[in-house]
Amino acid sequence: VTRLCVCDLLVAQCDINCCCDPDCSADEFSLFTTCSVPIVTGDSRLCSQKAAVYSLDVEANPPEMIFKLIDQVNPSVFCIHATNYKQALSFISPEMPTSENFDRLLKQFGSAAFSAELDSWDMNTDAQNPPDANETYRYEYGVPIQTVDAFLRLPSPVLSSWCSDANPAGFLVNQVTKCTRSVSVENCGDIQALSMLFYINSSILAVSVNITVQSIAVQSPNGTRTLLNGDDVLRLPEIVEELCINIVLGVSYHITYTDAGEIIEAAAAFVLGVINKEALSIQQSFEISFAQANTELVPLSGNPGYVIGLPIRAGYRPQGYPFPVDRSSNKLSQLTLLQSTSSQECLAVQGARTPILFGYNMVSGCTLRITAAMKCKPLAQTLLDLLKGQSFPEYVASFGNSHAQDVLDWVPITHLYLSEQGIYNTFQSSCQIPVSLEIEVKWTKYGSLVNPQARIVNVTATITTTTLKQLPSGRERTIPVMSSVVFTDVSSPAVPGYKAWPTINLKLPFDFFFPFV
Amino acid sequence: NNSSQLSSLLLQMLFYVNGVYYIFYFLATLTMIVYKSQVFSYPDDFLAPDLLVLFIMAILEVPRLYLGSKGNLTEEEAPLGLSLVLTLGSVVLAVYFLVWQTYVLRADIILNALLLSTYGLESGLKVMAIAAFVS
Secondary structure (H helix, E strand, O other): OOOOOOOOOOOOOOOOOOOOOOOOOHHHHOOOOOOOOOEEEOOOOEOEEEEEEEEEEOOOOOOEEEEEEEEEEOOOOOOEEEEOOHHHOOOOOOOOOOOOOHHHHHHHHOOOOOOOOHHHHHHHHHHHOOOOOOOOOOOOOOOEOEEOOOEOEOOEEOOOOEEEOOOEOEOOOOEEEEEEEEOOOOOOOOOHHHOHHHHHOOOEOOOOEOEEEEEEEEEOOOOOEEEEOOOOOOOOOEEEOOEEEEEEEEEEEEEEEOOOOOEEEEEEEEEEEEEOOOOOEEEEEEEEEEEEOOOOOOOOOOOOOOOOOOEOOEEEOOOOOOOOEEOOOOHHHOOEEEOOOOOOEOOOOOOOEEEOEOOOOEEEEEEEEEEOOOOHHHHHHHHHHHHHOOOOOOEEEOOOOOOOOOHHHEEEEEEEEEEOOOHHHOOOOOEEEEEEEEEEEEEEEEOOOOOOEEEEEEEEEEEEEEEEOOOOOOOEEEEEEEEEEEEEEOOOOOOOOOOOOOOOOOOOOOOOOOOOO | OOOOOOOOHHHHHHHHHHHHHHHHHHHHHHHHHHHHHHHOOOOHHHHHHHHHHHHHHHHHHHHHHHHHHHHHHHOOHHHHHHHHHHHHHHHHHHHHHHHHOOEEEHHHHHHHHHHHHHHHHHHHHHHHHHHHHHO
16 A cells, blocks of 8 residues: 555656655655645545545645555445455456466357367367258358358458468458468469369358359450450469469358348359469459348448548439439539549549549649630539539438438538639629539438447538639639538537336226216 | 252353343354455455354354243253353354454444354353253
8 A cells, every 4th residue: 555656656766745745855745735645545435444544734944745554444234345356446457368277268268269280170069069951051240151161251461462261251241351372373273272172161050051153254364354255164273375374363151041040042253364484473362242031222321420531422313203303323423522533624524433432521623724716614513513423312321321212311412612703703704614512411420329320410512603704715724623422410419318207108098987978 | 949940040141031032143154245245356255154154153043042041941961061062052153243244343243243142251251150950
């Protein structure tokens, strides 16, 4: 207790008003006004314990620090006199792993993780859960997908960029990995991981689903890919004229599952390539994605709140239909922004647009060269199309998973038109061309304090126009055109919510007054 | 009158007091175990032995007091001797509650000290009564 000092924060320096600080000297004590920590005790529930009392004697000149070690007695009848349970009064340090207890600790605290020991997993699963053909095996999120021999492997880089084949794919975990593998033309047939067979020969457990070959694309040495149509013939690596063809450059698994968690289909799409004699290593890329059976693939941007980085879902309300149509899966009518390209000329870049991702403020722009020959109205229209895109949506989903049928879940986009020159110029009927589009998305945190969901409450698209003065013929002018999107958090502070009081619902039974009613 | 009656009045009174006090002791210890399990961290494998010992002690107490009282009143040594043996068992259990319990509170100390002193006094009186009956 004498060595404990909570206020001693600075090492080798005296803390102000900290009477227990051992770094303080007597003159420093004389500068203190009070003791911030007057008493240091152990657990106060013990019957008798030592306490270190620090106090300042202000009457002495100069003030000095008085330290007393006393026995503090707890007067309560229920004070702890003794315990036979070590962890009762203090935190015990956890066991340090040594070579003797490592296996026991691993069994106790380890879990299904990346492990190079595929054999041990095999033995475990066979002993505990013999694969039963009649029993359906349900997967949960993150559980490694079991195959007949071990796990569905998704090679990924570990520590360095070299591929390691022991990374199991987790259920419902969409992964994209890229890694390097060392190759050589001579033994390209021997390296297992370069052949298609390695990736499809095991069948996924859960009623033995075979991995079918969905498509094969062949990548030529200059990078172009052609899709081979027709057969699902297995193409194995072979050496042809000092080149090794049909080596696997990329695999993309698509797993279909039911809502009970069973895997019913698995397909793999391959990209095969060619290596020549000089190649020492190739880069392989792997991807796995999951889709639920019998559902439309509308990619959600969050469930329910928007997830930062996912595109904003937008749509428009067609004539005659009360519901907005969710067209965010169709790239043409997403909420998009002009994309800056290397050529900065606005009119040269037609159609290069980038989707607006939630939470990412973006700015883009281009420069517009105005010649005297350009007419005002067509130019204004072209610029408006450029800024807004081909089909600017009218509604934005307020939640990441809003259904198209819920009209109230969709926020209309408000349009504002500002003039750069200010209001006093609006009386002049001169040519106004839009030069900037600023989309402001106001979002708020919705739901519980520990798990707030992002919800869009307001989307405002502001178009700023400027006057186009007539140029003398032959002259040119360049004006910058800018578009931006800003996300503002307008959350109000959290308000505590309490459950409703239970109500007493007393009602007489229907036939209480039986003979009379 | 004293010469013809060998039963010890003091012992009988002590049995009665012991019975009443034991009921209070049992309820108090049980309540305190419940209190400890709420206020302190009391894992199940420490709670179970404590409760077990308490119930064993309660079960031992009934025949102990009955046999002792019967032996004293009928002036027979056998039940009194058996009661003495059971008292020894109860003493050990009381010492468990005094020293080897998971959490020993000050109230536990007071209760168990009183109980042990009662047992001690009883044992002494029982020995004297047995000596009186035998001779």
